[in-house]
Amino acid sequence: MNLVTPAEHPFAQFVRILGKGKRGARNLTREEARAAMGMLLDGQAEESQLGAFLMLLRHKEESAEEMAGFADAVRARLQPPSIQVDLDWPSYAGKKRHLPWFLLAVKALANSGVKILMHGGGAHTAGRMYSEQLLESLDIPVCRDWVEVERAIDTRNLAFIALGDWMPRLQHMIDLRNILGLRSPIHSLARILNPLNARCGLQSIFHPGYQTVHREASQLLGDNALVIKGEGGEIEINPDAISHLFGTANGENWDEDWPALSPQRHVKPESLVPERLSAFWRADSDDAYGQLAVLSTMALALRALGLPREDAFAQAQLRWDNRHLSK
Missing domain, CATH: 3.40.1030.10 (Nucleoside phosphorylase/phosphoribosyltransferase catalytic domain)
Known part of the structure; x- marks a missing residue:
């Protein structure tokens, strides 16, 4: 019998922040949102975690700080040329x-x-x-x-x-x-x-x-x-x-x-x-x-x-x- 407790997945912390009940759940900070989206973009989360994360956000309704943090992560991974756009x-x-x-x-x-x-x-x-x-x-x-x-x-x-x-x-x-x-x-x-x-x-x-x-x-x-x-x-x-x-x-x-x-x-x-x-x-x-x-x-x-x-x-x-x- 294997009695070794499995290690928690690194992305689980972000699901827990959003889903820890009415009293325990809270918004992600901008820094946490940036880190979470970075893991999602880099393929470092399980598909089940992605679905849970997205639907918890959808239910809670995303904050401005969360949106900005998500955008930070995306922009950090973009490499577009410098193109002047109005x-x-x-x-x-x-x-x-x-x-x-x-x-x-x-x-x-x-x-x-x-x-x-x-x-x-x-x-x-x-x-x-x-x-x-x-x-x-x-x-x-x-x-x-x-x-x-x-x-x-x-x-x-x-x-x-x-x-x-x-x-x-x-x-x-x-x-x-x-x-x-x-x-x-x-x-x-x-x-x-x-x-x-x-x-x-x-x-x-x-x-x-x-x-x-x-x-x-x-x-x-x-x-x-x-x-x-x-x-x-x-x-x-x-x-x-x-x-x-x-x-x-x-x-x-x-x-x-x-x-x-x-x-x-x-x-x-x-x-x-x-x-x-x-x-x-x-x-x-x-x-x-x-x-x-x-x-x-x-x-x-x-x-x-x-x-x-x-x-x-x-x-x-x-x-x-x-x-x-x-x-």
């Missing part, structure tokens, strides 16, 4: 009520000279339309490594790179969604990573209350960020609703409310037809909702880069009108 534009939610009009906003902004990095985590939830499914038809450059990203940014001001191509362990964690039954905090983490240290990171968080956590995490990381409750969870203004902007710039927080742009709500389309995006881009068709969504989302991005609201909307209209005249 906007970091994560796209992880997918759309189900309206078309992803923000993709046209991205194209028009890039054509006007704004340098944008997009990244996403693939089609992980049924019933949603994801950016990756539309990039080719909309002529948005899809890159497989940082060299291709640098070339696309230089020539087109725009590049998309899948999370799995630059941080595959995080993509694996996202892909556990259909095994665990819930989205994990990795969906939130991916939005604050800003891998190329863009001038400003745009973030869309659908669930109320999380916006302030994301802003605080970006502030802890020393990043400029603008967080909204975007339509469907993507970075897209819903013109039928009031939009609250949670900004942080140079270490200072700012807030702004944008009124609804339509006096009454638009009727949700019966189905999402991707071809309507290309037709609208070519001016071959009209869409009242799409027009407002595109222009207000462009204005949001320009507001993130420092323009006042009125100037941002005026510039958005000008850049949209001239979208075919630039790069």
Whole structure:
């Protein structure tokens, strides 16, 4: 009979911190979060520990310090070249009520000279339309490594790179969604990573209350960020609703409310037809909702880069009108 007590796994301490009951559990410190995510990224935890860790975080709801610590660990393992980028534009939610009009906003902004990095985590939830499914038809450059990203940014001001191509362990964690039954905090983490240290990171968080956590995490990381409750969870203004902007710039927080742009709500389309995006881009068709969504989302991005609201909307209209005249 073996009476030797087995040694505790080094990662077990982090599961215990999160799961030690209502009175014993607590948040991870930033340093603990950095260490825990480092072990996960380096493959030093068991798959059962990964699942337990992610779901305990999901149940507890992650803190700003935890998010910042996780981002610290990811950034320490990234080796991207130095590429000048204006906007970091994560796209992880997918759309189900309206078309992803923000993709046209991205194209028009890039054509006007704004340098944008997009990244996403693939089609992980049924019933949603994801950016990756539309990039080719909309002529948005899809890159497989940082060299291709640098070339696309230089020539087109725009590049998309899948999370799995630059941080595959995080993509694996996202892909556990259909095994665990819930989205994990990795969906939130991916939005604050800003891998190329863009001038400003745009973030869309659908669930109320999380916006302030994301802003605080970006502030802890020393990043400029603008967080909204975007339509469907993507970075897209819903013109039928009031939009609250949670900004942080140079270490200072700012807030702004944008009124609804339509006096009454638009009727949700019966189905999402991707071809309507290309037709609208070519001016071959009209869409009242799409027009407002595109222009207000462009204005949001320009507001993130420092323009006042009125100037941002005026510039958005000008850049949209001239979208075919630039790069």
